[in-house]
Amino acid sequence: MSAPAQTAEAPGAPVKLTIDGRSVEAREGMTVLQAAREAGIEIPTLCYLEELSGYGSCRLCLVEVKAGRRTRTVVSCLYPVEEGLEVQTETEKIAHHRKLILELLAARWDRVDPALLKKYGADPERFAKHTTYCILCGLCVRQCAEIEGKNVLGFIGRGTERQVVVYPELAAKFCAQCAKGREMPCLEVCPTGVITSEFAAAGLTLPDKLPVAYPVCIKDDDNLRDVAKKVGDV
Amino acid sequence: MARLTSLEDLERYRQEVLARRDPKKPCVTICSGTGCRAYKSEKVAHAFQAELEAKGLAGKVDVRRTGCHGFCERGPIVVMLPEETCYLKVKVEDVPELVAETLVGGKVVERLLYRTDAGEGVVHENDIPFYKHQTRLLFHDNLRIDPTNLDDYLAVGGYGALAKALGSMTPEQVVAEVKKSNLRGRGGAGFPAGVKWETTRNSPGDERYVLVNADEGDPGAYMDRSILEGNPHSVLEGFIIGGYAIGARTGYVYVRQEYPLAVENLIGALDDLHEAGLLGENILGTGFSFEILIYRGAGAFVSGESSALMSSIEGKVGEPRPKYIRTSVKGLFDKPSNLNNVETWANVPLIISRGAEWFAGIGTEGSKGTKVFSLVGKVNNTGLVEVPMGMSLRRIVFDIGGGIREGRAFKAVQTGGPSGGVIPESMLDLPVDFDELTKVGSMMGSGGMIVMDDNTCMPDVAKYFLEFLADESCGKCVPCREGVWQMLQILTRMVKGEGREGDVELLEDLSTTVQDASLCALGQSAPNPVLSSIHYFRDEYRAHVEEKRCPALVCKALTSYWVDPDKCIACGLCKKNCPVGAISGEKKQVHVVDQALCTKCDTCFQVCPPKTRAVTKLSGQPVPKPPEDLAVRAAKGKKG
Ligand code: SF4
Ligand code: SF4
Ligand code: FES
16 A cells, blocks of 8 residues: 555654645654645545545645645655655645546536535536446445455446446455445445445355446446345345 | 676787788678568578579678668668679679679669769768768668678677776776767767766665666667677677666666567677677776676666656566656665666767767757757658758758658658657758657657658647557556546547537646646646647648538548539549449540549549649538539540
């Protein structure tokens, strides 16, 4: 994984940087996002969860950093703090990118946080819709792999064809035990609610011929039912 | 062969090889690159062997299968040494004649020579216009080398640079020499190789790696493959020198699975090197040990991206990772790593043996040495072209490429592969180097060059490149996965005549975010073809959106076929050839295209006699009604 989950107790030498003009104390090994949050500066995120490894896919947490003379656009959830780093979290450019990213997300998922849309003046109707609900943030995949130590979920395909899938054989083995006595953790982390509880229903039986993988991602309601049916109660 | 255990040993062996060879002995070289193989060069080689045996010449003439000569389009290429008589498009049937005439009779077989426009045959490869204007530092030895034969490489001085580096230079001196040469990475970004070497060398840690990027993915570009296939030792020699300079003990060659011949030749070369003591423990007795491992990639475009490539070698999904710590500090297995592409490594032996100053004497202020381009598209001569940096596009396209096919007009050239940009005619005198290309909104990339004629529609071309990129995007990050896809939707709409006001601006808007916010270089450069073509051909985009007109008459939805009643001679060719029967017309009657039936397959346009040119393409205007009186008006009406 690119950046292991940073735990709060990770001791590191103190580092001084400025975020939006404020000087901020952080410790070596922290990311800019962590430093900002500790200082009470909010940066929107979507594919980030403190407990999981950094992934850097939604690009909402973009900020501008200046180290030396060079200004760069980077994702704060992965960029390590550096002594003397100057961070700007809300420049005009960054706001523009966020607006666009939100609009792009809205084309896939019609429930993007209205407050965020409003804040950045995003028009959710600007782009062609291809609703699939799953926004491929990979939180479920990382949750399953990193916290549960299983690999029931994974990615297949590339480009817009990329999908999150459930490997039914593994699901049959592990999901029930994961579900015991609590919400399924992968459902909990999914920001879009696309993982239906059916998919991981305890004790699922499997057909004779196993497909390699079931998509979690849904194209429409029919497909949703289809997937739930296939994965949940075959 | 016996293991070479010292620098003197290598030199002694080289002399032995040379002594065994008679430079005057005739040799038939047959190009066996992938291009020529596709034209059955293997069969031609067998035919030569058989024919020589039959004629009792087996021991008197050598037959050598060599690497690519670059002019693949005219393959199989056969060059007869020592005269260097060059024959193109040689077929099995030609072999007996070539043996009898050239090898035995000492005469040239005219009909297999390259022909100039004036119809004259050109005997020597280097006099063919395609080659004449090139400077082939990396490719010129291909002619003399069988890639599966280490001796061939040693005979042209191979591994002399390695011996020099190991024998008389410290690693620091090697790094300094490469720095002084100003060699820039040929993979695309053009980062100074020496600087990268130095950073890797000086990064803390006791283990470090060097890597060869042989994951060339640009459609139509195959220079790295050709170098690897044709002269693998030139790459390996540079690589071992790099390993020594950077302080690595292990090197990885990341080569795509789709390059079977390259992989085969590479594996063979590594075996030979081990046997010769040029690889492994204590190379040439100098105390330097180096091992090379081959890693076969699955051949996804994005795997050529350095962080994706390293993830892939580590056994993870070949997906890009944000690298806020440079790979020269923390790369493969989190160790300092130096990645250069095939062509970059192949330049290293030249720099070490001939010196940085010599190398820096070739090229421009900011870009030194030569660059191999893959010249394709609507030019007369296509193939791999090696020229000094700074040669103008005009010379590449017209002198080497021989101008535009069918005498059409030049429109633009796309450089840098799918994520490069287009350059219009007004900039043909641009000297081609890293910085100049970037300045005009394109890039060097790995060196793809696609020439386009006036039959090219820019929004359509942009759409073509985006289709490729949308397919190859790994899909990890939102701006690239969603942004490129949305750009593609807009362009698709446009070429279908469904463009909306503001589409061009929307494309530009999207482009800025995709460029700036994407995770890796694929997304960051994906908007280039769109932005550069909008920049130079904005009118064409406007015409599509505002007038629903395709000025190049390419976009089917916007083009109609119409028979000009004043020109039609009622020859009936169009009617006869139309696959859907959309054309009606009798003898001595003007022919008429039924717009509702026409599938715009272009057949009628192609078959209408050139002198007549009655079939006309229209765009952005209504198709005139057929005349009331269908009688043919054209003077020399002939019936069909
Ligand atoms: S299913 Fe949910 S958590 Fe998993 S990738 Fe899709 S949106 Fe993210
Ligand atoms: S820019 Fe494209 S290819 Fe690169 S990480 Fe993002 S989605 Fe993958
Ligand atoms: S939260 Fe940083 S990229 Fe998604």
